[in-house]
Amino acid sequence: MSGKFPAVILAVCCLISACSSGKANTLAASAESAVVNSGALATITQNYAASKFVAERITEDELNPVLQAGVRSPSARNRQPWHFTVVRGDAELAGGIIPNITAGNVIIVISGEGADTDKSVVLDCALATQNIYLAAQALGLGSRIYTGPIDTVNAKYRESLGLPGGYSAVALVRIGRIEPVDALSAASSRKNPDGMISGR
Numbered sequence: 001m002s003g004k005f006p007a008v009i010l011a012v013c014c015l016i017s018a019c020s021s022g023k024a025n026t027l028a029a030s031a032e033s034a035v036v037n038s039g040a041l042a043t044i045t046q047n048y049a050a051s052k053f054v055a056e057r058i059t060e061d062e063l064n065p066v067l068q069a070g071v072r073s074p075s076a077r078n079r080q081p082w083h084f085t086v087v088r089g090d091a092e093l094a095g096g097i098i099p100n101i102t103a104g105n106v107i108i109v110i111s112g113e114g115a116d117t118d119k120s121v122v123l124d125c126a127l128a129t130q131n132i133y134l135a136a137q138a139l140g141l142g143s144r145i146y147t148g149p150i151d152t153v154n155a156k157y158r159e160s161l162g163l164p165g166g167y168s169a170v171a172l173v174r175i176g177r178i179e180p181v182d183a184l185s186a187a188s189s190r191k192n193p194d195g196m197i198s199g200r
Helices: 004-045 058-072 091-097 120-140 151-159
Strands: 082-087 104-111 142-146 167-179
Touching: 058 104, 058 120, 058 151, 082 120, 082 151, 091 104, 091 151, 104 120, 120 142, 120 167, 151 167
Parallel strands: none
Antiparallel strands: 082 104, 104 167, 142 167
């Protein structure tokens, strides 16, 4: 009995130590996650529509995660009704869609199946547009959302873009390298949140 008692104490101590270590690892992971989440929150709250683009090419390694952010967007009933068309290297097509576009910029056309008649498809495509826009900024690139040219895109460039049958363009995201800017001072002005947020 006396020989087993110290062994039991040792086992309990080891268990407590393991639990403490596991708890410490969990706390460390939470702290690391909080840092990452703070960075994500900063991207969302400090985002701005880039305007000072520079003529420098976006690489495939930079573009792929941006597109994946669009693909991974939420959608009603998980329908994922979108299609992403990347315009790069065709100066005439890009310039027709966004006049005076800077060389090296990429245009991502977000189109939706049945977007002409289904409002939920438009909302789903809007969520994908936002994901793409924020992902580009998180990578240190400039991004800007356009909806003004959409009627022209659907009327004149549907075939040139190769949009799938039954799909209509909903929004465009322009992505490119930008001049160094202070995101806070470059952000567009916002209305007072007091008039936009309420609760009971």
